[in-house]
Amino acid sequence: MEPRPPPAKRLRTSSVGGGYRRNYVFAHNMEQQRMDLPIYRARAKLIGQLRHLDTAIIIGETGSGKTTQVPQYLYEASIGGHGVIAITQPRRVAAISLAARVSEEKKTELGTLIGYTVRFEDLTSHKSKIKFLTDGMLLREAMLDPLLRRYSIVILDEAHERTIQTDVLFGIVKSAQRKRKELSKMPLKVIIMSATMDVDLFSQYFNQAPVLYLEGRQHSIQIFYTKETQTDYLHASLVSIFQIHQEAQPSANVLVFLTGQEEIEAMSKTCKQIAKNLPQGSCQMSVFPLYASLPHLQQLRVFQPGKKDCRKVILSTNIAETSVTIPGIKYVVDTGMVKAKHYTPESGLEVLAVQQVSKAQAWQRAGRAGRQHAGICYRLYTEEEFEKFINMTIPEIQRCNLSSVMLQLLALGIPNILTFDFISKPSPDAVQAAIEQLEQLGAVEHKDNQISLTPLGKKMAAFPLEPRFSKTLLVSPEFHCTEEILTIVSLLSVESVLYNPRAQQDEVLSARRKFISSEGDHMTLLNIYRAFKNVQGQKEWCRENFVNSRNMMMVAEVRHQLRDICVKFGVRLESSRSDTSNIRRCLAHSLFLNAAELQLDGTYLTLDCRHQVAIHPSSVLFHFKPSYVLYNELLHTSKCYMRDLCVVDPDWLYEAAPEYFRRKLKGAKT
Numbered sequence: 001m002e003p004r005p006p007p008a009k010r011l012r013t014s015s016v017g018g019g020y021r022r023n024y025v026f027a028h029n030m031e032q033q034r035m036d037l038p039i040y041r042a043r044a045k046l047i048g049q050l051r052h053l054d055t056a057i058i059i060g061e062t063g064s065g066k067t068t069q070v071p072q073y074l075y076e077a078s079i080g081g082h083g084v085i086a087i088t089q090p091r092r093v094a095a096i097s098l099a100a101r102v103s104e105e106k107k108t109e110l111g112t113l114i115g116y117t118v119r120f121e122d123l124t125s126h127k128s129k130i131k132f133l134t135d136g137m138l139l140r141e142a143m144l145d146p147l148l149r150r151y152s153i154v155i156l157d158e159a160h161e162r163t164i165q166t167d168v169l170f171g172i173v174k175s176a177q178r179k180r181k182e183l184s185k186m187p188l189k190v191i192i193m194s195a196t197m198d199v200d201l202f203s204q205y206f207n208q209a210p211v212l213y214l215e216g217r218q219h220s221i222q223i224f225y226t227k228e229t230q231t232d233y234l235h236a237s238l239v240s241i242f243q244i245h246q247e248a249q250p251s252a253n254v255l256v257f258l259t260g261q262e263e264i265e266a267m268s269k270t271c272k273q274i275a276k277n278l279p280q281g282s283c284q285m286s287v288f289p290l291y292a293s294l295p296h297l298q299q300l301r302v303f304q305p306g307k308k309d310c311r312k313v314i315l316s317t318n319i320a321e322t323s324v325t326i327p328g329i330k331y332v333v334d335t336g337m338v339k340a341k342h343y344t345p346e347s348g349l350e351v352l353a354v355q356q357v358s359k360a361q362a363w364q365r366a367g368r369a370g371r372q373h374a375g376i377c378y379r380l381y382t383e384e385e386f387e388k389f390i391n392m393t394i395p396e397i398q399r400c401n402l403s404s405v406m407l408q409l410l411a412l413g414i415p416n417i418l419t420f421d422f423i424s425k426p427s428p429d430a431v432q433a434a435i436e437q438l439e440q441l442g443a444v445e446h447k448d449n450q451i452s453l454t455p456l457g458k459k460m461a462a463f464p465l466e467p468r469f470s471k472t473l474l475v476s477p478e479f480h481c482t483e484e485i486l487t488i489v490s491l492l493s494v495e496s497v498l499y500n501p502r503a504q505q506d507e508v509l510s511a512r513r514k515f516i517s518s519e520g521d522h523m524t525l526l527n528i529y530r531a532f533k534n535v536q537g538q539k540e541w542c543r544e545n546f547v548n549s550r551n552m553m554m555v556a557e558v559r560h561q562l563r564d565i566c567v568k569f570g571v572r573l574e575s576s577r578s579d580t581s582n583i584r585r586c587l588a589h590s591l592f593l594n595a596a597e598l599q600l601d602g603t604y605l606t607l608d609c610r611h612q613v614a615i616h617p618s619s620v621l622f623h624f625k626p627s628y629v630l631y632n633e634l635l636h637t638s639k640c641y642m643r644d645l646c647v648v649d650p651d652w653l654y655e656a657a658p659e660y661f662r663r664k665l666k667g668a669k670t
């Protein structure tokens with residue numbers, strides 16, 4: 001599908017009633033608000049159509065009411081009978097906040113009629129009839145019951161995001177629907193929703209499912225491009241922010257799309273400094289960063305009404321593109337950049353890097369400007385550049401390491417993952433590389449030309465973790481350090497527990513000093529967790545030490561759940577206490593595919609494919625140069641950086657995967 005033309009040209013703007021605005025701002029009557037949503041006018045027709053269709057695709061502008069209303073309409077019309085309505089979201093923050101919103105609209109307590117299930121958190125009961133889940137969680141449920149018998153309707157929302165889990169779910173849900181029909185079981189209704197997507201591809205994949213278009217009632221949005229190519233998008237956004245600030249009414253808020261936490265924190269600091277020095281009497285500016293690992297209370301500040309005569313400027317990652325909705329935005333500044341994962345199967349490298357957005361993403365961003373009033377979007381690129389953007393974001397399944405998904409598909413009993421009915425096929429090389437990785441981790445084996453899970457692999461699939469982390473847990477008894485590994489894996493499974501505001505850099509450094517371990521970031525995090533436990537998770541302690549207390553509580557909860565799974569498998573829970581080498585040795589046994597060695601010239605090369613990498617400045621090892629390190633991920637900015645590092649002994653790497661390393665480490669040992 002060609003991406004949409006600018007909303008300004010296409011959308012009806014004449015019917016923008018003042019009523020919508022009034023009701024939105026003075027949110028006192030939820031029922032009225034529901035009736036004011038664009039989707040409400042289509043309610044009866046929509047219910048009529050959905051009642052008879054097995055599969056449907058619903059397209060409608062963001063904010064038209066798809067996510068919050070469609071599940072309620074289906075429930076209110078008793079479509080689907082006694083079964084549960086599942087509605088998936090690509091991100092946990094969206095699943096939680098939407099469940100809360102719908103529950104409020106229905107005047108029920110969250111977790112009763114309406115609940116949510118996200119990784120490590122389940123707020124549902126046997127009474128729940130509408131259930132918001134992350135796509136990953138529905139996939140996990142499918143592992144236990146491939147026919148998804150509990151559900152009468154599955155709504156796959158934000159389908160255009162094409163996360164790896166959503167893509168696999170398309171296949172799983174489609175097959176569950178077919179099998180239930182063959183077995184004459186309760187039919188499964190499948191609804192796919194999005195604001196922007198390749199409808200032809202989806203319709204074709206889902207047996208020519210009809211596409212239902214909802215008429216939007218968004219306001220007009222003017223799009224401005226730069227006249228010339230911008231070489232520095234950060235500088236360009238700064239200039240745009242202050243240009244808007246000089247010209248626009250104080251009530252007009254600005255949303256700026258940047259790529260990541262560090263960039264946002266730096267920009268926030270600069271904006272605040274400039275704003276402080278503006279002439280007296282001019283409009284004030286308050287600047288709010290917004291990214292996934294920001295402490296929750298600070299995230300909430302973005303949504304609260306601003307002070308009078310003070311402009312809100314929100315600097316956000318693409319979390320504001322689809323997952324969260326910020327009221328009161330009139331201006332959007334789109335840098336056209338996003339941080340995304342890329343995977344090269346030949347080299348085995350999975351790298352996070354900043355890249356251009358797709359046209360679909362750019363439209364989605366622009367759409368954030370016209371929710372309550374007519375809006376303006378400044379694109380910090382030329383129209384010619386925009387025309388060269390790819391139409392749709394490349395689905396994750398075609399640009400990520402597939403080992404997690406392959407492990408799940410094998411656990412689902414998919415006989416031949418190479419012929420699985422993917423909506424977009426991953427490359428055979430990527431599938432092959434994933435299988436090899438799983439083989440190296442001891443999760444799969446080849447038997448009679450068939451790939452199957454080993455007993456270890458079966459256990460690994462039961463953990464809601466990446467294969468390398470479930471492997472670490474399962475081998476930890478050999479090193480007598482399961483308690484510590486549980487903590488480390490939990491710390492790596494939630495959003496960052498460290499909060500690093502740029503404006504207080506010196507305070508952050510001095511507070512962190514006491515936890516730093518010369519053995520790396522994993523050990524440092526372990527020290528922080530231990531200290532947090534020693535003070536019983538005191539909020540004050542967290543504030544003083546720049547620790548995100550909410551995320552830390554989450555770590556404790558995750559740890560608890562992982563510990564339960566370990567107990568179920570009879571994993572011996574021992575603590576290595578002060579012996580940290582055992583912990584690092586254990587990590588070497590599962591992260592050995594992510595190892596790098598120091599070269600004579602002071603650079604690092606990965607052992608897997610001898611790619612040049614460097615230690616990320618945020619690592620505690622930045623000023624040290626250990627000979628061998630393990631890393632969690634690679635981030636490409638000005639160079640390829642390793643993040644979250646652990647110092648290891650090369651002998652441990654040999655010991656972990658002798659055959660694999662015989663070749664890789666040759667020469668380095670001399």
Ligand code: CDP
Pocket residue numbers: 024037060061062063064065066067068069097098101325
């Ligand atoms: O899914 P879609 O983008 O079509 O819209 P939605 O998520 O159902 O949201 C419809 C409207 O509900 C939004 O425009 C907001 O006015 C409101 N809403 C809200 O106020 N708070 C939320 N957490 C979610 C929605």
Ligand code: MG
Pocket residue numbers: 063066067068157158
């Ligand atoms: Mg939605």
